[in-house]
Amino acid sequence: MSGALPVLYSFRRCPYAMRARMALDVAEIELEHREILLKDKPAEMLAASPKGTVPVVVLPGDQIIDESLDVMRWALGRNDPEEWLDDVAEGEGLIAENDGPFKHHLDRYKYATRYEGAVAEEHRREASRFIEKLEIRLQASAQLTGEKVRLADIAVFPFVRQFANTDRDWFETQSWPKVHAWLGAHLASDRFQRIMAKHALFVSRAA
Numbered sequence: 001m002s003g004a005l006p007v008l009y010s011f012r013r014c015p016y017a018m019r020a021r022m023a024l025d026v027a028e029i030e031l032e033h034r035e036i037l038l039k040d041k042p043a044e045m046l047a048a049s050p051k052g053t054v055p056v057v058v059l060p061g062d063q064i065i066d067e068s069l070d071v072m073r074w075a076l077g078r079n080d081p082e083e084w085l086d087d088v089a090e091g092e093g094l095i096a097e098n099d100g101p102f103k104h105h106l107d108r109y110k111y112a113t114r115y116e117g118a119v120a121e122e123h124r125r126e127a128s129r130f131i132e133k134l135e136i137r138l139q140a141s142a143q144l145t146g147e148k149v150r151l152a153d154i155a156v157f158p159f160v161r162q163f164a165n166t167d168r169d170w171f172e173t174q175s176w177p178k179v180h181a182w183l184g185a186h187l188a189s190d191r192f193q194r195i196m197a198k199h200a201l202f203v204s205r206a207a
């Protein structure tokens with residue numbers, strides 16, 4: 001049974017969880033944060049969402065939201081003070097490309113040894129096509145879908161962060177000045193700093 005507040009199961013370094021936490025923060029949703037380890041998921045989380053991915057939100061009344069974009073849409077549907085949902089259709093294609101092909105190549109670039117036959121540089125080259133698209137967009141406007149921060153910026157930047165961090169020196173020598181500035185600004189934001197605060201690990205109450 002859940003308590004009065006929504007419960008969030010999260011893992012600090014997960015980009016899906018980051019984007020959910022960004023939306024929960026801007027929407028000022030009060031919640032109980034339960035920090036987990038992916039290699040040791042608490043029984044409470046798996047009982048709520050057997051697929052075993054973070055983020056998971058359990059609402060009072062036990063409704064479960066276990067897809068990060070759904071968490072974002074739910075939170076912003078309740079309170080969207082910075083209008084991240086405005087013109088949301090503009091960013092749908094970008095988010096789909098981020099979550100699909102870009103993430104596919106990002107995983108094989110970052111964790112090449114986990115994928116048989118994967119050559120990191122080849123996947124980095126494929127993933128770079130997406131970064132180049134972002135660069136072109138950011139040459140035209142300050143954010144990905146216009147001048148203001150919208151859902152697509154928040155949904156995408158945690159994955160670009162992961163791509164950048166895989167080899168910082170290499171990333172910084174690429175001629176993507178707008179992407180560098182856009183990513184840098186999102187990472188430096190108070191909100192991002194806040195959602196990256198460290199939490200003590202949730203201690204499962206299951207025997």
Ligand SMILES: N[C@@H](CCC(=O)N[C@@H](CS)C(=O)NCC(=O)O)C(=O)O
Binds near residue numbers: 016
């Ligand atoms: N489509 C899901 C994907 C979430 C996801 O894959 N999260 C990763 C961590 S970044 C996870 O929980 N993986 C399970 C595991 O590693 O055991 C979403 O958007 O919420």
